[in-house]
Amino acid sequence: MHDSPAVEISGLVKRYDGRAVVNGLDLVAHRGQVTAVLGPNGAGKTTTIECCEGLRTPDEGTVRVLGLDPVADARLLRPRVGVMLQDGGLPTAVRPRALLEHLSRMYADPRSLDELDERLGLAAFARTSVRRLSGGQRQRLALAAALVGRPELVFLDEPSAGMDPQSRHAVWELVRELRDDGVAVVLTTHLMDEAEDLADRVLVVDHGEVIAEGTVRELVQDSSDRTLRFEAATGLAEHVRTALGDELVVTEPAPGSYTVTGAVDPDVVARLAAEAATRDVLLTRLTVGRRTLEDVFLDLTGRNLR
Ligand SMILES: Nc1ncnc2c1ncn2[C@@H]1O[C@H](COP(=O)(O)OP(=O)(O)OP(=O)(O)O)[C@@H](O)[C@H]1O
Numbered sequence: 001m002h003d004s005p006a007v008e009i010s011g012l013v014k015r016y017d018g019r020a021v022v023n024g025l026d027l028v029a030h031r032g033q034v035t036a037v038l039g040p041n042g043a044g045k046t047t048t049i050e051c052c053e054g055l056r057t058p059d060e061g062t063v064r065v066l067g068l069d070p071v072a073d074a075r076l077l078r079p080r081v082g083v084m085l086q087d088g089g090l091p092t093a094v095r096p097r098a099l100l101e102h103l104s105r106m107y108a109d110p111r112s113l114d115e116l117d118e119r120l121g122l123a124a125f126a127r128t129s130v131r132r133l134s135g136g137q138r139q140r141l142a143l144a145a146a147l148v149g150r151p152e153l154v155f156l157d158e159p160s161a162g163m164d165p166q167s168r169h170a171v172w173e174l175v176r177e178l179r180d181d182g183v184a185v186v187l188t189t190h191l192m193d194e195a196e197d198l199a200d201r202v203l204v205v206d207h208g209e210v211i212a213e214g215t216v217r218e219l220v221q222d223s224s225d226r227t228l229r230f231e232a233a234t235g236l237a238e239h240v241r242t243a244l245g246d247e248l249v250v251t252e253p254a255p256g257s258y259t260v261t262g263a264v265d266p267d268v269v270a271r272l273a274a275e276a277a278t279r280d281v282l283l284t285r286l287t288v289g290r291r292t293l294e295d296v297f298l299d300l301t302g303r304n305l306r
Pocket residue numbers: 016017021039040041042043044045046047048
């Protein structure tokens with residue numbers, strides 16, 4: 001039984017007003033692994049997770065969570081699954097410590113609240129009502145609420161959004177421990193470093209379907225492509241494009257900061273330097289490296305805003 005996937009989604013379709021926002025999505029998440037779901041705004045990540053949580057009913061396809069149906073078996077799943085929603089989903093009039101005490105009484109073997117307090121720094125605002133908490137504090141409380149019942153599976157929707165670096169590292173540490181304890185962790189994130197750091201498997205979702213999946217290493221090693229980054233005066237992209245040819249993609253994501261992706265070899269570096277010299281432009285800082293997960297993500301999903 002425990003070898004079976006913690007989450008198994010097959011051909012999931014969810015429509016709003018006749019428009020499919022999830023469109024034939026397949027996903028498998030295993031115990032003892034962190035599965036990260038990445039995708040642009042509106043790609044259908046939250047909708048997919050909400051179908052797993054029993055908050056939405058699929059229009060087509062099947063969703064199995066710990067071998068059960070998230071809607072029909074909701075009562076059986078509730079004590080076994082931890083959920084951290086994007087907007088916190090917490091009652092606003094209570095105080096954090098009282099909320100956690102209330103929740104912990106609902107479980108047979110709850111985690112120690114003092115330990116959670118310490119790990120997530122909750123004591124500092126234990127007596128402030130949820131309504132008055134900062135965004136990052138609310139997120140930390142929502143994570144504690146998701147973990148208090150020692151779930152076998154946790155869904156974390158952008159867990160470290162809005163958190164300061166200290167909190168983010170505390171959250172990452174907790175997520176790694178959950179994984180090592182055999183918990184299945186499914187998280188959505190827009191932070192590429194979060195996915196690179198934590199994920200055993202990454203799925204990239206766009207327009208409601210999975211367009212790439214694998215380990216971070218598999219995704220970034222997909223080709224011999226490299227990324228050359230350099231800094232110089234702004235406005236050179238067109239000249240560099242002409243000098244390097246169509247095989248390479250030249251962008252200037254921030255003024256004076258350029259990337260060149262593709263088959264970057266010694267000759268490309270030499271031609272770039274020659275072009276700069278011809279224009280009497282100094283290249284300050286030049287690096288060549290493997291593509292990052294962010295490069296892969298942008299190549300897959302494009303650069304247009306959603
Ligand atoms: N109840 C609803 N009624 C109509 N449309 C909805 C509803 N809920 C979500 N949508 C739409 O479905 C699409 C997918 O939304 P979803 O929240 O799943 O995206 P997401 O990938 O989680 O995005 P983000 O990264 O911004 O959180 C969006 O275009 C959204 O506007």
